[in-house]
Amino acid sequence: xxxxxxxxxxxxxxxxxxxxxxxxxxxxxxxxxxxxxxxxxxxxxxxxxxxxxxxxxxxxxxxxxxxxxxxxxxxxxxxxxxxxxxxxxxxxxxxxxxxxxxxxxxxxxxxxxx
Amino acid sequence: xxxxxxxxxxxxxxxxxxxxxxxxxxxxxxxxxxxxxxxxxxxxxxxxxxxxxxxxxxxxxxxxxxxxxxxxxxxxxxxxxxxxxxxxxxxxxxxxxxxxxxxxxxxxxxxx
Numbered sequence: 001x002x003x004x005x006x007x008x009x010x011x012x013x014x015x016x017x018x019x020x021x022x023x024x025x026x027x028x029x030x031x032x033x034x035x036x037x038x039x040x041x042x043x044x045x046x047x048x049x050x051x052x053x054x055x056x057x058x059x060x061x062x063x064x065x066x067x068x069x070x071x072x073x074x075x076x077x078x079x080x081x082x083x084x085x086x087x088x089x090x091x092x093x094x095x096x097x098x099x100x101x102x103x104x105x106x107x108x109x110x111x112x113x114x
Numbered sequence: 115x116x117x118x119x120x121x122x123x124x125x126x127x128x129x130x131x132x133x134x135x136x137x138x139x140x141x142x143x144x145x146x147x148x149x150x151x152x153x154x155x156x157x158x159x160x161x162x163x164x165x166x167x168x169x170x171x172x173x174x175x176x177x178x179x180x181x182x183x184x185x186x187x188x189x190x191x192x193x194x195x196x197x198x199x200x201x202x203x204x205x206x207x208x209x210x211x212x213x214x215x216x217x218x219x220x221x222x223x224x225x226x
Contacts, residue, residue: 004157033213041152041201041219048213056213090157097211099146099165105157 003027004106006091012112013081020077021109023091030095031055032074033103034066037088049074081113116141118204120217127194127224135189135220137178137204145206147171147180147187148214152201161189161202194224 004025013019025032033056034046048056049068063079078085088110092103121136139147146165150158162171167182176191187204204217 031212041221043203043216043219045213092158097207098214099207099211102146102148102150102160102163102205103158103214105150105159107157 004091004093004104006089006106006109008109009107010110010112012114015081015083015113017081018077018079019081019111020075021089021091021111023074023076023106025072025091025093025104027093027095027104029093029104030071031093031098032068032071033092033094034074034076035090035092037090037108039087043090047074047076078111081111083113086111086113116145116206116208116215118206118215118217120202120204120220122218122220124221124223127222129196129224129226130193131224133189133191133194133198133222135202135204135222137187137189137217139185139187139204139206141185141206141209143209145209147178148205148207149176149178149187149189150203150205150216152203152219154200158203194222196224196226198222199224 031050033048046060047066052068065077068074088108091106117140148163149161151161152158162173164171164180170179178189201219203219205214
């Protein structure tokens, strides 16, 4: 049983297209996150939801829109894809304050925009 | 805001060598500190953590001690294996407990 699962694992698409990445966790955690990892491995937080409520919305182009239908799911929709959106996107979840348990990460979605 | 600085990589070692990866932090308040490991093609996995000053986190032969006086959380292992080759991330919690802030990551390569 995968704790935090993301689909798809790989996504290759053309500039200008719209795509979605899905994330599901079966840990019963209240909080979920999206991070972007660039080619130099740098991790940048994008969004966080706690019990379906948006609590972190970093400086991200408004082409990126998260949606959380319930606390076990957090999806990321990207409009009008650009070359610079190519990266690995990680979903993560946590329970309670992160200072106690940290995150559980998914295995990532590698997005390539051509 | 809180931030983390890690030593730049890549770090290349021979099998059974001693490993140190330096991590220093800047924070107001009392953050928790973490080390995560990312194996090729995988997500990040929690390696160890420490939630208060002088705590030592340890797992799989790795250890790190939360040093408030030097604002450091250096990762050490006495004898590395080829299978330890990965990217290691130091992280700390923000003051609200809402998120983790990650360092830039350090690539470790272990040769047989």
